[in-house]
Amino acid sequence: MALVRINGLHKHFGSNHVLKGIDLDIEEGQVIALIGRSGSGKSTLLRTINGLETFEQGEIEVDGEHLHPRDTDLRALRQKVGMIFQQFNLFPHLSVGRNVMLATQVVKKIGEKEAEDIARTMLLKVGLLEKFDAYPDQLSGGQQQRVAIARALAMQPRVLLCDEITSALDPELVNEVLAVVKTLAAEGMTLIMVTHEMRFAREVGDKLVFMHHGRIHESGDPQQLFANPQTPELANFIGSIN
Amino acid sequence: MNDISTWDIVRNLLDGALWTIGLSLTAFVLGGIAGLALLFARIAKNPIPRRLAQGYIEVFQGTPLLMQLFMIFFGSSLLGLEISPWIAAALGLTLFTSAYLGEIWRGCVESVPKGQWEASASLALTHFEQMRHVILPQALRIAIAPTVGFSVQVVKGTAVTSIIGFVELTKTGSMLANATFQPFMVFGCVALGYFALCYPLSAYSRYLERNIHGSRAH
Ligand SMILES: Nc1ncnc2c1ncn2[C@@H]1O[C@H](COP(=O)(O)OP(=O)(O)O)[C@@H](O)[C@H]1O
Ligand SMILES: [Mg+2]
Numbered sequence: 001m002a003l004v005r006i007n008g009l010h011k012h013f014g015s016n017h018v019l020k021g022i023d024l025d026i027e028e029g030q031v032i033a034l035i036g037r038s039g040s041g042k043s044t045l046l047r048t049i050n051g052l053e054t055f056e057q058g059e060i061e062v063d064g065e066h067l068h069p070r071d072t073d074l075r076a077l078r079q080k081v082g083m084i085f086q087q088f089n090l091f092p093h094l095s096v097g098r099n100v101m102l103a104t105q106v107v108k109k110i111g112e113k114e115a116e117d118i119a120r121t122m123l124l125k126v127g128l129l130e131k132f133d134a135y136p137d138q139l140s141g142g143q144q145q146r147v148a149i150a151r152a153l154a155m156q157p158r159v160l161l162c163d164e165i166t167s168a169l170d171p172e173l174v175n176e177v178l179a180v181v182k183t184l185a186a187e188g189m190t191l192i193m194v195t196h197e198m199r200f201a202r203e204v205g206d207k208l209v210f211m212h213h214g215r216i217h218e219s220g221d222p223q224q225l226f227a228n229p230q231t232p233e234l235a236n237f238i239g240s241i242n
Numbered sequence: 243m244n245d246i247s248t249w250d251i252v253r254n255l256l257d258g259a260l261w262t263i264g265l266s267l268t269a270f271v272l273g274g275i276a277g278l279a280l281l282f283a284r285i286a287k288n289p290i291p292r293r294l295a296q297g298y299i300e301v302f303q304g305t306p307l308l309m310q311l312f313m314i315f316f317g318s319s320l321l322g323l324e325i326s327p328w329i330a331a332a333l334g335l336t337l338f339t340s341a342y343l344g345e346i347w348r349g350c351v352e353s354v355p356k357g358q359w360e361a362s363a364s365l366a367l368t369h370f371e372q373m374r375h376v377i378l379p380q381a382l383r384i385a386i387a388p389t390v391g392f393s394v395q396v397v398k399g400t401a402v403t404s405i406i407g408f409v410e411l412t413k414t415g416s417m418l419a420n421a422t423f424q425p426f427m428v429f430g431c432v433a434l435g436y437f438a439l440c441y442p443l444s445a446y447s448r449y450l451e452r453n454i455h456g457s458r459a460h
Contacts, residue, residue, distance in 0.1 A: 050364050051363075052360055052363060052364065074363075074366075075366050075368065078363070078364060078365070078366035079366045081364070082364065082365075083360075083361075083364040085357060085360065085361060087357050089355075089357035089358060089360065089361035090361075091358065091361070091362075091376055091380075092380065093379045093380055093383070102365070102367075102375060102376075103362075103365035103366060103367060106367060106371050106375060107365065107366045107367060107371070148361075151365070152364075152365070155365060155366065
């Protein structure tokens with residue numbers, strides 16, 4: 001059974017119909033590359049999956065946790081879904097280690113010692129163990145984003161949502177973040193990535209999802225779709241990126 | 243001319259100043275606690291506490307402190323409650339202070355970037371946990387300078403309570419002025435007293451304002 005199931009999802013912002021009936025099943029361990037023009041609804045789709053946006057119609061299910069329109073109790077769901085943002089959003093008043101430890105202690109009620117062990121393990125994974133005591137404003141953008149990944153991983157999510165996580169980075173810092181994501185993918189983490197890195201989408205993605213005007217316009221194997229897009233809109237989009 | 247010495251005047255004024263300080267501290271501490279409650283109501287998800295808090299704030303910011311004191315002092319006696327000028331003064335200034343601090347602090351909370359709310363929400367923190375661990379620590383840093391700055395308004399606000407008969411620095415001054423027929427000298431000393439209380443506070447607030455951006459949170 002699919003790990004993430006999205007059925008007939010509709011979302012409006014006022015009179016703006018942003019998601020017009022999204023159906024998407026994601027298997028455990030799959031890497032989904034979500035692409036499409038700015039304003040096509042990619043971010044909104046990701047944000048509804050962990051309840052940062054409500055929706056009016058449809059259903060979302062993540063690992064057995066159901067999310068219905070206007071749900072407000074999201075604690076169980078959010079422990080299964082991690083999210084990485086374009087702007088990193090590290091907590092500036094906390095050290096790197098404390099950033100990673102916070103939710104494990106507050107939400108999962110894990111003790112100080114064990115939380116610290118988890119944080120060190122996760123920071124090691126993203127190659128930043130030596131920054132445990134540093135503060136976010138002492139790190140480069142790429143390092144901050146890797147800490148954000150470690151912070152999400154510490155909660156042991158079943159699926160990780162990534163919304164253009166390299167778009168705010170200087171070009172020379174993009175690869176260190178993508179390398180971490182690649183490792184996660186290789187380890188079997190389920191990933192939904194909104195990205196403009198087409199090469200990455202093709203190489204690492206198991207499935208390409210192209211959004212257009214609030215609908216999934218086309219989806220399938222990344223290699224095939226890139227080589228042979230079925231709709232003029234996708235062909236156009238690929239053309240405009242390259 | 244009379245048998246009240248300068249030393250008597252100064253001694254009495256110092257006594258009155260102590261009451262001014264006591265009233266200021268009381269209003270500030272109690273008003274701070276109530277202001278915190280207002281802050282939480284003001285940013286609650288539920289619109290009912292939000293509107294109630296907003297109404298409260300508008301009433302207390304939109305009427306003179308003197309009228310608020312009159313309403314409390316004379317209104318309570320109309321209800322058959324005999325409250326002392328001290329209680330009326332403390333209550334009035336506390337309500338006044340809470341309305342302003344609640345609003346100042348709300349501004350500070352709202353200046354914390356939205357991404358901080360989203361990141362902590364996506365880590366499954368509840369609203370209260372987000373406030374406690376992520377938002378308030380950052381808002382607090384921003385809030386210190388304007389809060390200290392507002393404390394000057396509280397100290398000066400205590401002077402108004404002299405009108406309902408609370409004997410603090412200003413009231414002591416009026417009584418001494420009547421007794422000595424030296425109003426200029428006496429009120430000069432009173433003004434000096436307020437300045438001595440307020441100047442360090444406003445200077446400190448300016449110092450914090452200047453340094454908050456340059457300094458680290460840690
Ligand atoms: N918070 C919001 N309030 C109102 N409209 C929004 C909001 N967020 C997004 N939108 C609108 O929803 C549409 C889809 O936006 P978004 O999901 O951010 O697209 P994408 O991530 O694909 O660029 C756009 O028309 C955008 O203007
Ligand atoms: Mg977007």
